[in-house]
Amino acid sequence: MARRDSTDQAIYIISVAAELAGVHPQTLRVYERKGLVTPQRTEGNTRRYSERDVERLRKIQELTTDGINLAGVTRIIELERDIERLQARYARAVRDLETLEQQLEEAMDARNRMAMVPLRDVRRIRRAMKSDELSQPAARRVFPAPPVS
Amino acid sequence: MARRDSTDQAIYIISVAAELAGVHPQTLRVYERKGLVTPQRTEGNTRRYSERDVERLRKIQELTTDGINLAGVTRIIELERDIERLQARYARAVRDLETLEQQLEEAMDARNRMAMVPLRDVRRIRRAMKSDELSQPAARRVFPAPPVS
DNA sequence: TTGCTCCTCACGTCACGTGAGGTGGC
């Protein structure tokens, strides 16, 4: 779940992160105290913000600009993450559906190109066709249905 | 989309709606002015709240109790509605998937109980079986695959 | 008449952002 890639690298000091997000550095300290954005710290106790942190700061900035307070921002970010997950799950289901539809169609196609014979009659048919003058080529074409992957 | 049922009937005067939602009547007037809840009006210009309105008021009350301001409440209610729709859509997809899986399984079952014969050989097989002493009952069992609903 | 409704205005409270002020390490 928690991806570990370049967007997690803690690279920006507070003044740079603040500028990238378009807010006051002091604001970032307040956000951290309230638990909205938790940057890493250097050994010297200096904050280091990752690209992901800055993204989050921008999102917060966008929402507060719309007049939403921090309690609302927190909740909204959670809900939007839920929505993303749901959408991904739905997209996966649609893909599965398409795959299955195609499989079903193929199965139907195969079936429609064929005549079906109860398995228990196969031996009898083979025997009957052996006694027929034209039987040899046709007899080989009587076969059990192949398993479908 | 907009359901029209008993929950839309405008039945409560402001004092009752306020009590049901656990808030001050004056608050309801403020909410209306801000566009959060829009009750119907009687001919005498008195507000009438529906069950759905009261539900919404309770939701607002719940969120503001969590310290979320009205701008946040509006957004959150929208997002939660989005989530409900997405969940319904996902549930529908899952149902479709199950139906299709069952159809595919049935198709496979039918196929596995049968031997398959290319259609162009059916006539030849029938002819061959006719000349076989045990052919009569078996010949009837050579048939084209039925269409699947 | 009583108790509601309607409205507007005003104010107390609180969240938020940000500036000030003093500290310390690259």
Place this chain on the structure above:
DNA sequence: TTGCTCCTCACGTCACGTGAGGTGGC
């Protein structure tokens, strides 16, 4: 040293809820 960082405290602004005050119709 300079310019950043760290922290805490304080204050201006604004959103929100709610009370007051006056009106009018079941």
